[in-house]
Amino acid sequence: MEEPHMLKGLGYGLCLVVAVLWVSACAQPRPKKPDVEYVPTPQHVVAEMLRLLAVKPTDVVYDLGCGDGRVVITAAKRYNARGVGIDIDPKRIQESRANARKAGVVNRVKFRQQDLFETDIREASVVALYLLPELNRKLRPKLLSDLRPGTRVASHDFDMGDWHPDRVIYVPGSAYEHTVYYWVIPANVDGAWEVRVPASTGERRYLLRLQQQYQEVRGTVNAAGEAMLIRNATLTGDHLRFTVTTGIQGEEVQMSFDGRVSGEAMRGSVEVQGGAMAGRYAWTSQRQAASSRDAPQR
Numbered sequence: 001m002e003e004p005h006m007l008k009g010l011g012y013g014l015c016l017v018v019a020v021l022w023v024s025a026c027a028q029p030r031p032k033k034p035d036v037e038y039v040p041t042p043q044h045v046v047a048e049m050l051r052l053l054a055v056k057p058t059d060v061v062y063d064l065g066c067g068d069g070r071v072v073i074t075a076a077k078r079y080n081a082r083g084v085g086i087d088i089d090p091k092r093i094q095e096s097r098a099n100a101r102k103a104g105v106v107n108r109v110k111f112r113q114q115d116l117f118e119t120d121i122r123e124a125s126v127v128a129l130y131l132l133p134e135l136n137r138k139l140r141p142k143l144l145s146d147l148r149p150g151t152r153v154a155s156h157d158f159d160m161g162d163w164h165p166d167r168v169i170y171v172p173g174s175a176y177e178h179t180v181y182y183w184v185i186p187a188n189v190d191g192a193w194e195v196r197v198p199a200s201t202g203e204r205r206y207l208l209r210l211q212q213q214y215q216e217v218r219g220t221v222n223a224a225g226e227a228m229l230i231r232n233a234t235l236t237g238d239h240l241r242f243t244v245t246t247g248i249q250g251e252e253v254q255m256s257f258d259g260r261v262s263g264e265a266m267r268g269s270v271e272v273q274g275g276a277m278a279g280r281y282a283w284t285s286q287r288q289a290a291s292s293r294d295a296p297q298r
């Protein structure tokens with residue numbers, strides 16, 4: 001009478017163990033598949049990309065989807081930069097580490113097996129990409145929010161949609177002509193700013209209103225009730241330049257502003273040509289309000 005009961009108990013126990021194993025196997029996160037297949041950038045295109053990015057020894061070069069590690073290894077070898085390669089595929093990470101050993105740059109480069117959309121990229125001063133157009137567009141908000149103004153980004157063959165590149169180069173190849181797109185991460189300048197110019201004839205105050213789409217900036221300067229459009233505005237990283245032309249008592253006065261943005265403040269110099277204020281002055285500015293739009297596109 002006892003034996004069949006024991007066997008039944010053993011059977012239940014076994015079922016329980018199998019069920020627990022099955023549930024825990026299902027609970028393991030499945031390794032995510034690469035969003036794009038591995039295709040290496042030809043070595044001579046890597047060289048042109050790094051030249052366009054003007055890599056220097058103080059740079060930290062990230063390659064998001066690093067493949068065999070060639071971009072960061074070349075940056076370390078040729079420019080003595082530090083490099084971090086991110087790839088989701090463990091095989092690529094092993095290959096990259098082996099290549100770094102062969103190249104003698106293990107002390108300058110690191111490789112992390114991670115999803116590029118989730119990795120921390122804040123320390124990068126240079127970012128290299130060879131992904132796909134839709135992946136570039138998906139990555140764009142992360143690049144713009146996590147990277148410091150002035151960080152340089154280059155993408156082999158694929159652009160960033162309506163974020164126009166600052167430069168484009170073409171590199172001949174054996175199969176086709178390669179395109180390399182280049183951007184500089186712009187500072188956030190969107191909104192209304194009070195500009196103070198302490199001229200010898202007394203401090204002048206202007207209201208500067210800027211609208212920004214990525215590195216493209218438009219706006220007006222209000223002085224004594226008159227709104228003048230700014231012209232020739234350029235924003236390269238944290239470096240903002242623009243010109244305002246006005247007529248004071250029939251005389252044309254041109255003011256060329258050149259400044260740096262740091263969070264909610266700007267400062268720089270302004271060259272005034274024509275009028276009683278002609279000369280060069282320092283200027284400072286404080287942001288009064290962000291743009292009425294929810295989030296500036298930068």
Ligand SMILES: C[S@@+](CC[C@H](N)C(=O)[O-])C[C@H]1O[C@@H](n2cnc3c(N)ncnc32)[C@H](O)[C@@H]1O
Binds near residue numbers: 064065086088131
């Ligand atoms: C076209 S290859 C470029 C390799 C290298 N950057 C180069 O230019 O030679 C793209 C690489 O991205 C990796 N990859 C794809 N999806 C990824 C993801 N979500 N996170 C990290 N790496 C990814 C692939 O494994 C592949 O090695």
